Amino acid sequence: MTTAMGAALRRIQLGNALSAFGNGFTVPFLFIYVAQVRDLGASTAGVVLATFAVAALTVLPFTGRVIDRRGPLPVVVAGALSGAVGSMGLGLADSELLVIAASGMLGAGIAVIHPALATMIVWCSTTATRSRAFAMQFFLNNLGLGVGGLLGGLIVDTSRESSFVTLFSIEAAMFVVLGTAVATVRLPRVPKVEDQVPTGDPATGAWRTLLGDRAMVQLCVLGFVMFFACYGQFESGLSAFAVEVTRISPTMLGVALAANTAVIVLAQFVVLKLVERRRRSRVVALVGVIWTVAWVAAGVSGLVHGTPAIATGAIISTYALFGLGEAMLSPTVAPLVADLAPSSRIGQYNSAFALVKQLALAVGPAVGGLMAGAGMYTSYIAMLIGCSLGITVLALRLGRRLSLVQDSPHRVAVEARAQVPAQRTESGVAESVAAAV
Numbered sequence: 001m002t003t004a005m006g007a008a009l010r011r012i013q014l015g016n017a018l019s020a021f022g023n024g025f026t027v028p029f030l031f032i033y034v035a036q037v038r039d040l041g042a043s044t045a046g047v048v049l050a051t052f053a054v055a056a057l058t059v060l061p062f063t064g065r066v067i068d069r070r071g072p073l074p075v076v077v078a079g080a081l082s083g084a085v086g087s088m089g090l091g092l093a094d095s096e097l098l099v100i101a102a103s104g105m106l107g108a109g110i111a112v113i114h115p116a117l118a119t120m121i122v123w124c125s126t127t128a129t130r131s132r133a134f135a136m137q138f139f140l141n142n143l144g145l146g147v148g149g150l151l152g153g154l155i156v157d158t159s160r161e162s163s164f165v166t167l168f169s170i171e172a173a174m175f176v177v178l179g180t181a182v183a184t185v186r187l188p189r190v191p192k193v194e195d196q197v198p199t200g201d202p203a204t205g206a207w208r209t210l211l212g213d214r215a216m217v218q219l220c221v222l223g224f225v226m227f228f229a230c231y232g233q234f235e236s237g238l239s240a241f242a243v244e245v246t247r248i249s250p251t252m253l254g255v256a257l258a259a260n261t262a263v264i265v266l267a268q269f270v271v272l273k274l275v276e277r278r279r280r281s282r283v284v285a286l287v288g289v290i291w292t293v294a295w296v297a298a299g300v301s302g303l304v305h306g307t308p309a310i311a312t313g314a315i316i317s318t319y320a321l322f323g324l325g326e327a328m329l330s331p332t333v334a335p336l337v338a339d340l341a342p343s344s345r346i347g348q349y350n351s352a353f354a355l356v357k358q359l360a361l362a363v364g365p366a367v368g369g370l371m372a373g374a375g376m377y378t379s380y381i382a383m384l385i386g387c388s389l390g391i392t393v394l395a396l397r398l399g400r401r402l403s404l405v406q407d408s409p410h411r412v413a414v415e416a417r418a419q420v421p422a423q424r425t426e427s428g429v430a431e432s433v434a435a436a437v
Helices: 003-037 042-070 072-092 096-123 130-155 161-183 191-196 206-211 214-229 237-244 250-275 280-303 308-329 333-340 346-373 377-399 409-436
Strands: none
Touching: 003 042, 003 072, 003 096, 003 130, 003 161, 042 072, 042 096, 042 346, 072 096, 072 161, 096 130, 096 161, 096 333, 096 346, 130 161, 130 250, 130 308, 130 333, 130 409, 206 214, 206 346, 214 280, 214 333, 214 346, 214 377, 237 250, 237 280, 237 346, 237 377, 250 308, 280 308, 280 333, 280 377, 333 346, 346 377
């Protein structure tokens, strides 16, 4: 990358990390805040969380078109402003209507920020460096969320409304920092990324183009299954299974969640070196296998709950294996979305994939929660083992539709670098022969 590209990317990553830090302060405590601290009841808290998700689903279908027409920078700034207003609104609101409205502002802001930041990362990277850039984004996101959640837990006090006002004020400030950091970025438009900078009229037939791309459609289906079977279960079915069936304590459930974050933070760059040399489709297929083992471990933990040490170890292993799979996906899936996109549709493709993720995160907890509530834990584990095996099958099928540069850009880059010295050598020999003649 050029110096300008590197400087812009560092500023984007810093703003992204601080925003994640702010989110970590508030998201884990939102339900408790609305239901208990503001004394608006559990039903209102449920509506607030639903509004958060619905707002994201509402704005994402239009976000890609705006990114492609106006560029990602103003979209990030607008999203940061919406997030800041929503955060402060939640901290100060004392009525049901104001809390719901603020939740919608926050949900919409966060939703549009993600695909816009992803597009900025694409513009500031090349095909060869993109996996590392997205791996760094995922690493900083998890680190920020983890540190924010830890510090937020130390500050929060359900007996003092002012402690929650402090939390939401910090989150609002982090959104302002993100908007300021991104607003000062000068996106490079140099030959290395010319093919990634939108040209022409990106609004014409945007969704028709995407839906006609069989590889992208397959990737969206694969993405839905991945997010449904992993992220969509963390705070619903899996946690209910761990407490009700495995019978671990809430404290040990916290340890399991910490193990998930620890694996991501500690393994991310070790995993990156291994997976960036492999075909992306095969890496995703391997994640399906790893998550199958994770769900089998969860099932085993429910069968041996009479032996607490083994049951607890099995459920912690489940969360840790999910973390390993997440670390493998971060440098794989997001760069693949970018490499599948035509130059004038990068924002559209990123937003479409973000919409698929949001749908899975809405459907996943609903299904997991309903099955847990009905006590259908055996069917629940069987369903998710099937989903994980489905990830492997879908990934291998997707690999047949990908070109070598889409599926294995690192290999293409290595081969291209190897050809340059050979061409120079051949040129030097030809010149020597000509001189001799």
